[in-house]
Amino acid sequence: MADTLAPSSSPPVEGGAHAPADGTKRDFLKLVAGSFAAVGVGAIVWPFIASMNPAKDVLALASTDVDLTHVAEGQAVTVMWRGKPVFVRHRTAKEIEEAQAVPLSDLRDPQTDQSRVLREPWLIVVGVCTHLGCVPLGQKSTDPRGDYGGWFCPCHGSHYDTAGRIRRGPAPLNLAVPEYEFRSDTQVRIG
């Protein structure tokens, strides 16, 4: 920076108005510095986005234990797991039979009843309609259970059968089956 300015030369208005050799070198430098800065800005954005993902304590949320002793045949209970309702249904022999009798070709999301149940007569599904997230009716005996005896979603009219499979209405998929295990004949741990 020891060069002095000739008095006649007015300050350049644009960055590009210089000797070409000098300009090329500068442009390359600018490019490298600019790319570095862009990488830096990108790296800054990431922690902010990541901070909106579930925190460690949320990911570590405890599993939910369900006691099945008092759930009589034909009844259902709803338990909370990860902030969502989980339907636990003690199915009647008739309901199981109905569910197993349906040919896969009739189903929008083809799954056999056996593949959705760990141990009969217990059907355990996440009680969230796969259309837009409402909680379907059908847990209480007084609820409408839809045309297929399972659940009926009041928001947009999706009908689920006794295996929690979508049969009619806008929902694309069957009710999800959560991860769970039987710790004893009457104890289930969900999650």
Add this chain to the structure above:
Amino acid sequence: MASGLHDSTVTNPVLRWIDQRMPVITMMQKEYGSFPTPRNFNYFWNFGALAMINLLIMIATGIFLAMNYTPHTSLAFDSVERIMRDVNYGWLIRYVHMNGASMFFIVVLVHVWRGMYYGSYKTPRELLWILGVVIFLLMMATAFMGYVLPWGQMSFWGATVITNLFSAIPLVGNSIVTLLWGGFSVDNPTLNRFFSLHYLLPFVIAGVVFLHVAALHITGSNNPLGIEPKGPQDTLPFHPYYTIKDSVGVIVYLMVFAVLVFFMPNYLGHPDNYIPANPLSTPAHIVPEWYFLPFYAILRAVPDKLMGVLAMFGSIAILFVLPWLDSSPVRSMRFRPIAKWLFLLWTVNFFVLMWAGGKPAEGHYILIARLATAYYFAYFLVLLPLLSKIERPLPLPESIARPVLRGGGPLPGAATAQPMEKA
């Protein structure tokens, strides 16, 4: 060109379409592209841009902290620690926000100091200066309320002491304090309203910053010589000259910031604020954050409650009238042989106040704080008005470009010529 459309020079058709209807690009080009800026800025002129970046950092980190913070007395402390432990990169965002407050004050104090040294507050920039003081006050309020949010011991007792300042007001003081608290002590209503205001005020600051910049672009920037540019030979287009120079400053600033955040995140904090607030037990030494210490020292230097509070607020309020206390026509201290040294002494004195504010209010600390307080005010109220009358300034250069040429003459070979500023 359809009538009613702005006459845009933008070539990109989409941007041009927008610019014709809402000439923001033309405006940016004018205000940040070709804007004529004195060519002789030194690195002190980086600090305005740094302050603006700091404000953006604080708003961004603050918004993401607020997503995980709980403003409730029984949950606030734990929710902050949960951010530190469980939220992804929560520790990073929180430490950046926490140390960002300190960085903000460092940057703004240097910015204010530069304005005082180079006389940037003088006509025609009085309103620009006043808006700056408003920003400084808003910053202090925001920082104070932000410090309350983690609900540690210093949060609680800082809030108690500072809000109690208002009880010094005759007659209505106690009612005002009750109003501020929303109860009979600093408690959950206080925490909630502080959170609300702490979220709001930065956007108010951003608004005043906009006015500050708008006013700046009417008068143009001051410069180290304190003389107005006399023509195009004295200025440079803001871009690329000062965008790149500011970029250099930003990187240095980020490096200092990074050292604080990553290697000494709690250095500027106080250990007591990691003890949850306890309304029944005041910490033995309660001290505000470092950036409040000079003003805290002034508060404690005055033995009378009301007078102490008035002196503390007065120490900032006096900045509003600084343009009229100092009526010397010469801006830059470079050309004011006496004022320069008195101002540098004032600067040292400011640090003495900061030091005294962190010491217990007893013995010779009080005496030192009192002397420093006296000089703080004497500089503004006695010395500057007096110097305006009796000081003989050094001869001013003819123009900004002139000193660059001095000694070298017009010949390009004059390598001995030194630029006035390391630029």
Add this chain to the structure above:
Amino acid sequence: MALRFVKAAALAAAVGLSASLPMGAAKAAEGPVELPHVNFSFNGPFGTFDRAQVQRGFQVYKDVCAACHGMHLLAYRNLRDIGLSEEEVTAIAASVQIQDGPNDNGEMFERPGRASDRFRRPFANDAAARAANNGALPPDLSVITKARVGGAQYIHALLVGYTQPPEGVTVMEGMHYNEYFPGHQIAMAPPLVQDGQLTFGDGTNATVDQMARDVSAFLTWAAEPELETRRAMGVRILIFLAILGGLTYAVKRKIWADVH
């Protein structure tokens, strides 16, 4: 009037409290005491935790401190970070009873802990803690090294600082003399009393000083679990900024070359 009364009541309560807790009251009278320096692995700007030491420190906490001091900000799952396996963490969690509930009958019940549980609190609440400890409240240790001047150095000093009071100093009933505690009179009885008080799994000799060091290291990890990530990220960011700064400065010189 009402305000004045509340203030007076608060003041009275505060005075009563500080009388019952001389640790707080005496703090102001004492200047800083020189702490014995411990060369922790995490000292300095680039230090990291010694996993084995932090694990030993956890053992000291679990077997000695946890009887009175909670660490409610930590969860058992966090122990994975100090090098314990998933099985070990599960076993540690399962070894304590955690209150949960209410169950279907509306009652709270106890169950074995899970990895996702926060550390069990030794007392139901602060009042219960005071009642069990002669009026003194054992502080939660989750962030204790961040909450004390001197951090881990102070914790170590405190734990090895129990001595006989000097001539002429009377220790109050239920208090203990400690060289490094502000005011010197501490309600906590010496927690680490003899060498070999517990046996470390890795064969390290459990002297009082060793136990004090290890638990201080554990508490530092507990207060700043992000410390290693933070420092590593800081190094990378500073290197990045140094390169970017050099490039930017080079561009700046080029652009300004024709002005000077």
